[in-house]
Amino acid sequence: MSAAIPPEPRFREDVRVARAPGALDPQEKVFTWPHLLSIELVAALLYTVGLSLFAIFVNAPLEPMANGQHTPNPAKAPWYFLGLQELLLHMHPALAGVLVPGAVLVGLATIPFVDKERKGIAIWFSTSRGLSISLVVGLISAIWVVLLVMFDNWVGVRPFMSPLVSSILNSCVGTKAAPGLIPQGLWFMQEECGSVLIRHTLGIPDAWGLAPVWNQWMVPIVFMIGIPFTALQFCGRYGRLTVREQMIALYAYFLATFITLTIIMAGFRGFGERLYWPWQVNPFPD
């Protein structure tokens, strides 16, 4: 069985690899050994060496022993949940912590059942506009997130929602009181009343604990759906988007929002989860 070793090059595909690096025949196949296995081996080795060097020079964090009586300020989640933690500051916990991540998972899983066309497979960004759409939608989303976080931090929706809730209350309850006549200090009560009315109208059970429906549910949902919708409309002005391109836009929205929210919570949230510059944020709060 041990045949004499033939002279190099041994196989036709080896010759082709050497001759034509640019032009590929999509049907062309090569042997897994060595063409794929060599890549896998080198990748694993290089990666492991890099990780080992990092682990030699940088130590994993270990803070003081757990103490249930002493809450660090701010208490931050692992980095991959920081985006969700930032969302928690701006909307109802059930929305930020359960429904949004649930919708992300379900939404991601649904992609191939919406975009069913067998076109653009194995081509980065699939179409000539795919990359542009990703960058534009990603940028629009990131800018929106930054503006909304700053707006909610310094202004908030309450001043704007007060007249709206008042008018709804007026129309429902039948009183003639103009928005301005209800004292500002009673805003919270108005909000509660408005929420109760909406909850009963929509038949949402009280067990959900949905008190401030307006600013913790309605406004965030409008923006979370509105931003990708307007971004799609914007891109659509430059030519009708295929289903694949719409998916690319939505994925860019997901990715950009995830990254931007994570950066804000990681680098810009300090004591009391308030906004600071990154150099003012203590990465290891006591």
Place this chain on the structure above:
Amino acid sequence: MGNGGKSFLQRVGHWVWESRLLRSIYRTRYPDNQRNRVMVVMNSVALHLHPTKVSRGAVRITYTWGLGGLSLWMFLLLTFTGVLLMFYYIPSTNQAYQSMLALQSSVTLGQFLRNMHRFAAQAMVILVILHMTRVFYTGAYKPPREFNWVVGVTLWFLTLLLSFTGYLLPWDQLAIWAITVGTGIAGYVPFIGKTVQYMLLGGYQVDQPTLIRWYTLHVFLLPIALIAVMAVHFWRIRKDGNLSTPADNLDDEAAATPQVAAR
């Protein structure tokens, strides 16, 4: 020299390579011809996950970036370092933190072991997200690979759970407060939130029952789940036609031309 001109080393090499022991382990001889290149992949339990031949377009580094394979490699590395850590770690609120300190100060390479586990875990989360993003942007989720994309999303979720359950184990301030915040969110799940929260904590706050639950999830239940779902994922890669290639664009004639495929 004799012996057909073979050197001493060649004769030793031949003796070792042709020995019954090595032949019983590796049935295939060195893959220097087409037949053996096929056999070496088919006959190896580790390598047979691969097809014997792969599309040349799909094995380009700039196509896959090796992200899926590296995610698997991180899982194997984490299993290895994790088992070593289990030799030293005690899942008790009184001793967990002390065992971390002891690991770092008095176990040979203990600090390095912990660093590797921690950073490999972070790396795995990043790699899985990048892999998912690569698959998305190259349209590799399209038919016939729809279901495997769903399996992949599940793997991402399981990876996050594995990382998060491991986060509590050092039993430092970072750990219990992150888990307090995290399980607090679970309390807001409609209708069953409080029950879920109680189940995760084994009580009303992060304490000994929480630690032992999360430890069991981290070292046993979630890895088993991940391995099972990974098995389905890899199986489906093969059954769905291996790595996606431009040849999958059945309806798109333009994509089947070499010029487009080379992009």
